[in-house]
Amino acid sequence: MAGIDYVEQIPNNVNLHENRRLLRALEDWQPKFLEWWKDMGPHGYQAKEVYLRTAISVDAQGWAKFGYVRMPEYRWGIFLAEPEAGRQINFGDHQGSPAWQEVPGEYRGVLRRLIVTQGDTEPASVEQQRHLGRTCPSLYDLRNLFQVNVEEGRHLWAMVYILDAHFGRDGREESEALLQRRSGDADKPRILGAFNEKTPDWLSFFLFCYFTDRDGKYQLASLAESGFDPLSRTCRFMLTEEAHHMFVGETGMGRIVQRTCELMREHKTDDVRKFGGLDLATIQRYINFHCSVSLDLFGSEISTNAANFYTMGLKGRFEETKKRDDHRLKDATYSVAELNGDRITTREEAALLSLNERLRDDYVADCNRGLARWNQIIKSHGIDVELTLPHRGFHRAIGAFAEVKVSPDGRVVSEAEWDAKHHQWLPTEDDKAYVASLMQPVTEPGKFANWIAPPARGINGQPVDFEYVRLG
Numbered sequence: 001m002a003g004i005d006y007v008e009q010i011p012n013n014v015n016l017h018e019n020r021r022l023l024r025a026l027e028d029w030q031p032k033f034l035e036w037w038k039d040m041g042p043h044g045y046q047a048k049e050v051y052l053r054t055a056i057s058v059d060a061q062g063w064a065k066f067g068y069v070r071m072p073e074y075r076w077g078i079f080l081a082e083p084e085a086g087r088q089i090n091f092g093d094h095q096g097s098p099a100w101q102e103v104p105g106e107y108r109g110v111l112r113r114l115i116v117t118q119g120d121t122e123p124a125s126v127e128q129q130r131h132l133g134r135t136c137p138s139l140y141d142l143r144n145l146f147q148v149n150v151e152e153g154r155h156l157w158a159m160v161y162i163l164d165a166h167f168g169r170d171g172r173e174e175s176e177a178l179l180q181r182r183s184g185d186a187d188k189p190r191i192l193g194a195f196n197e198k199t200p201d202w203l204s205f206f207l208f209c210y211f212t213d214r215d216g217k218y219q220l221a222s223l224a225e226s227g228f229d230p231l232s233r234t235c236r237f238m239l240t241e242e243a244h245h246m247f248v249g250e251t252g253m254g255r256i257v258q259r260t261c262e263l264m265r266e267h268k269t270d271d272v273r274k275f276g277g278l279d280l281a282t283i284q285r286y287i288n289f290h291c292s293v294s295l296d297l298f299g300s301e302i303s304t305n306a307a308n309f310y311t312m313g314l315k316g317r318f319e320e321t322k323k324r325d326d327h328r329l330k331d332a333t334y335s336v337a338e339l340n341g342d343r344i345t346t347r348e349e350a351a352l353l354s355l356n357e358r359l360r361d362d363y364v365a366d367c368n369r370g371l372a373r374w375n376q377i378i379k380s381h382g383i384d385v386e387l388t389l390p391h392r393g394f395h396r397a398i399g400a401f402a403e404v405k406v407s408p409d410g411r412v413v414s415e416a417e418w419d420a421k422h423h424q425w426l427p428t429e430d431d432k433a434y435v436a437s438l439m440q441p442v443t444e445p446g447k448f449a450n451w452i453a454p455p456a457r458g459i460n461g462q463p464v465d466f467e468y469v470r471l472g
């Protein structure tokens, strides 16, 4: 079961050949996906051979193989984590019942919406990143970009499989629509705000992987707890791939910080722009931006939708089964940040209504861990600066803080103060122009752009100067 059937046109471990109707639906969708990939996938590299990882099994040991692939020939497929015998619904009103193998009729619409919203982010990020190839800081980074892109493509397959297998005609219509929306398009945008932002440069890309893919991790982890078993199994395997995306973000930023510190020490100045580096103040403004738009993805602090998803058994908490409580939360409370006049305070709210905020808290704690590692790099250079996450109220478009202006250190500020200071807090036009000016491609194996340090090691045991993408 764990082995993946690669003889089929659509690689899978779900015995697709036994379900002719589903197989036909997916075979019908496959050329449309490829058309989308060619139109909206990585620009300019479709014919190049890239050293990519492809899933070959869902076993924890040795689940992937590496080799040169042209991206349109990547074996996107359908891989679900192994079923757990006797799995039950672990939370909400149906706690203790056997996990659903079919969509519960009364929750059909809600569940479809959850899956479509997750599914929509996958192609969106590929679209956002499609022009980054031509400004890559190295072949190593170029390969990592493409690895992330093909895996987001596979995550789209994962969601389309669930839609086609379990939602009939509606599911097939949603699968089509997933290929028709476009990131940033005025008429048919992607569903969520952060997925309509531009990713114009590699600093933005690494921060997108760090902050926005990490939102994905938390959403997938909550859906992996779902009482709808096929969704749970799909998300569990997606999380295996997702870990690499956050690795790309965290190590990419770590290498930028490393290089910045080297330049600061060498030239005894904070202003490393003169020497072609990214100064820490600019990095901080970019962190503020990407963190804040990603915080919005968790939704409103108080949400009856979130409560319903939980009570219905469709979407759990992060690490639901490791938590020691009743997993129903009818009487529990949770502390939520709120706006209190011009102050930010916390209050106890019904735990069920606060599930978005709770997931956001788990996420923020996780974000802080990588940040601490970047700060360790700064400290190891004897530099007395710390990068920080902005306050959760900063630059928010959704939830309790959407109506006010909050500084990165968490003060509610007047419009006048915001107008006077926001250029210190968010990337300015000047920052964007400077970052853009650094984006000159470096494509000689083993060479790196001046603004980023080489990685500690290569991919899959290969040397750093390996030819990760064959451009010849």
Ligand SMILES: [Fe+2]
Pocket (backbone or CB within 6 Å): 122, 151, 152, 155, 216, 242
């Ligand atoms: Fe993904």
Ligand SMILES: [Fe+2]
Pocket (backbone or CB within 6 Å): 152, 213, 216, 242, 245
């Ligand atoms: Fe991802």
